[in-house]
Amino acid sequence: MSESKYYNPVKVLEGVDVFDRIIEDFVGESVVLVTTAGTRKRFLDDFIIRHQLKPAFVLDDCIENPTFDSCEKLYNQIDFDQVTKIIAIGGGSVLDAAKAISIYDDSRSFTAVENAIKQGEDLNGFTFIPIVAVPTTAGTGSEVTCWGTVWDDIGLKKYSISNPSLYPQKAYCDPKLTLSLPWETTLSTALDALSHSLESIWNHNASETTRQYAIQAVDLILENLIPLSKKLDSVELRTKIMSAALNAGMSFSNTKTSVAHALSYYLTLHKNIPHGMACSFSLPHILKVYLEDHTDGVLNDDHLLRIQSMYASLDISTSPTDYGIELNEFETFFNAGTQSDRMKNSLVNLDRLYEELSASY
Numbered sequence: 001m002s003e004s005k006y007y008n009p010v011k012v013l014e015g016v017d018v019f020d021r022i023i024e025d026f027v028g029e030s031v032v033l034v035t036t037a038g039t040r041k042r043f044l045d046d047f048i049i050r051h052q053l054k055p056a057f058v059l060d061d062c063i064e065n066p067t068f069d070s071c072e073k074l075y076n077q078i079d080f081d082q083v084t085k086i087i088a089i090g091g092g093s094v095l096d097a098a099k100a101i102s103i104y105d106d107s108r109s110f111t112a113v114e115n116a117i118k119q120g121e122d123l124n125g126f127t128f129i130p131i132v133a134v135p136t137t138a139g140t141g142s143e144v145t146c147w148g149t150v151w152d153d154i155g156l157k158k159y160s161i162s163n164p165s166l167y168p169q170k171a172y173c174d175p176k177l178t179l180s181l182p183w184e185t186t187l188s189t190a191l192d193a194l195s196h197s198l199e200s201i202w203n204h205n206a207s208e209t210t211r212q213y214a215i216q217a218v219d220l221i222l223e224n225l226i227p228l229s230k231k232l233d234s235v236e237l238r239t240k241i242m243s244a245a246l247n248a249g250m251s252f253s254n255t256k257t258s259v260a261h262a263l264s265y266y267l268t269l270h271k272n273i274p275h276g277m278a279c280s281f282s283l284p285h286i287l288k289v290y291l292e293d294h295t296d297g298v299l300n301d302d303h304l305l306r307i308q309s310m311y312a313s314l315d316i317s318t319s320p321t322d323y324g325i326e327l328n329e330f331e332t333f334f335n336a337g338t339q340s341d342r343m344k345n346s347l348v349n350l351d352r353l354y355e356e357l358s359a360s361y
Contacts, residue, residue: 006209008253010133010144011170014246016235019174023051025087025132031055032078032129034088034098036062039136042180044089056082059101062090065268065275066097067153068114075101075110080129087132088168091189092140092275095133096148099166102129117150117159128165136177138242139189139276141196141249143171147256151269158265160341173246175238183232187225187314188276190241194221194307195260195279196248201298202290202347205255211298213251218299220244222306226313259348260286262340266333271324277316284308284318285356290348319360327361334358 013021025031033055035044040060048055059074074097088098103113103126116123133143142148147162178186197217200210221244228237257279264278271278287304311318325333334354337343343350 006207006254008144008250009167012144012173012246013170014173014243016176016239017174019134019172019177022087022132022134022172023053025085025170026053026055029085030082032057032059032083032086034059034062034074034086034094034101035090036060036094039090039094043177055087062094062097064093065149065151066093066100067151068110069153071097071100071150072110072114075113080104080108083129085132086129087134089134089136091135091137091185092142092192095135095140095142096150098131098133099142099148099161100150102131102166103127103161103163104129117161118152123161123163123165126163128163131166131168132170132172133168134172134174134177135242135245137181137185137189138175138178138238138245139192139196139248141193141245141252143168143173144246144249145253156269158269173242175235175242178238178242179233179235181232183229186228186232186241187316188274189245190221190225190228190276191280191316192276193217193241193245193248195276195283196252196257197221197244198283198287198299199258199260199345200248200251200255201296202286202294203255203258203345204347205345207254210251210254211296213247215298217244217247217251218303220247222303222310226310229314256345257342259337259343259346259350259353262343262346263334263337265340266336267323267325273323278323281316281318281320281323282357284311285360286348286353289353289356292352293349294347320357321361327358330358330361 037060063070086098088095105126135143146164146167150159197214200214224240260282261279267273267278
């Protein structure tokens, strides 16, 4: 277990209607609003008009799983000499895109940013526009982390961006913003949070603090996700799942992810599986293998049984076949995961995990 000190500088405002306070972040600022057309239609345009807010730029063409090309299109709409703040309102993809376009140097060219990301540079030679994050889903945790993801849809590769300056200054976590989410999105993002929390436990970088955040998230999801599936309009249940997502984010903000995410990238790139499902289908398998070697007092057999029961109740498959991986492709899929830099964070025995997953065929 890591003995390093816990660090997270994000000022978190959590609770029903805290989003109303975001008007404070427009005062005296030249704001780039990063969002989606759907979010604008659901509530954002009305909010802007009602409070007479005047963002300098509104970028609403964010896509799911942002690519270098999609980020460049957003980037080229920004006047970096004018802008003083980015306010990102949306799901994880919006927050990832906002982080990618917050980075600039004297060239004001996204090509310089793209090259630095692809070369794995630390980005310390760049300047960063401060970000305020407003998640409209409960799962990604990006509102409290200093990293994001950009996809190369041509080279079929996932790239991480990471720098302490990418921590948002502030995060508004308002569960009411998730009330309109359909069940499919609610489920996928909640499972992403479950994955983040478990991943930060079976992790070389774990500490007492991160594990405390993580197990709170696990318990909140196991207690409230099934009830939420039956009552999507419950503010109380939405609040608990958003709290779980926030706790998971606070945990993996210091550990990074691990084996389940390493395995997920192949599914997203090659099978178009939504990220939350891709990084969570393997969790019961991983936990089973992890518990064979670890009795850390945080996770136990009861957690495994509860997760298996929840998956069965919500009809979540744990078979690679149901995610497009046939037996003749399994080794390619698994080997791709082992090549991910996230795999080095894992405390899970990979040989036994290979046997466990392949036995499901």
